[in-house]
Amino acid sequence: MENKNNVTVFIFMGLSQNENIEILCFVLFLFCYIAIWVGNLLIIISITCSPLMNQPMYFFLNCLSLSDLCYTSTVTPKLMADLLAERKTISYSNCMTQLFTTHLFGGVEIFILTGMAYDRYVAICKPLHYTVIMSKERCHAIITACCTGALIHSASQFLLTIFLPFCGPNEIDHYFCDVYPLLKLACTDTDRIGLLVVVNSGLIALVTFVILMVSYFLILYTLRAYPAESRSKALSTCSSHVTVVVLFFVPILFIYIRPATTFPEDKVFALFYTIIAPMFNPLIYTLRNMEMKNAVKKMWYHHLFWGGK
Secondary structure, eight states: OTTTOOOSEEEEOOSOSOHHHHHHHHHHHHHHHHHHHHHHHHHHHHHHTSGGGGSHHHHHHHHHHHHHHHHHHTTHHHHHHHHHOSSOEEEHHHHHHHHHHHHHHHHHHHHHHHHHHHHHHHHHHSGGGHHHHTOHHHHHHHHHHHHHHHHHHHHHHHHHHHTOOOOSOOEESSSSOOHHHHHHHOSSOOHHHHHHHIIIIIHHHHHHHHHHHHHHHHHHHHHTTSOHHHHHHHHHHHHHHHHHHHHHHHHHHHHHSSOSOOOTTHHHHHHIIIIIHHHHHHHHHHHTOHHHHHHHHHHHIIIIISTTO
């Protein structure tokens, strides 16, 4: 591979060439990153240390919060460092590592959201069989399947890119290493590879999004027969899930469902699924969920102010 590859370092073009805008973005993303860590750790600790951990929905939410932390940490720290740097560089090996980990944890996120939708579908549409269908073994099997599917997806994206020859230029018009910007720099015909990327990333995202929307449509259809109080509670839970799904999937579909081309707007849309959605997840799931709010209050009030007594 070395004889084909003359590039050892890539240079990010970043979000802006204006120094003042970069400083403003740094402050904004620092706040976002702190909020992501505080919010998701709050959820993880509150669920893990409460009986909610035994409920499938909160088990999945716990896994989603963990994947949020891993996913955003593949991009955000490097982005913030580059916003303060005069020269935004990344080595070839680190670029490939970032590509692999971003798609790995992004894939985990997508599949966990699907698992959560399945859990809500069973809870609302098949309530009498819920405890049997969503057993602890089934929940662990779903998470294992999520991680396996994400690994296969990420490995295929990685293999499509790792053998590409890069002869120069080495400037990536983005703020992290992704497949489409790298295909643009490869000194070979990438039409077939671009098509495979669309099938891999775009089609997976589209099919998953359609499955999620169909499941929530079936849930809403079933809710018509529920009493008003139960319907309100179920709608609150599902609406929070749908909000997360839309925030996460719409920008992904915009970028990956089209042929292998890049637009300046891609960087802005990528912010939604790399930083903004992981930041809003804790807010959406806690503020719209009474059980989660009660668990957080009970956990932190009891242990912080009363020393666990």
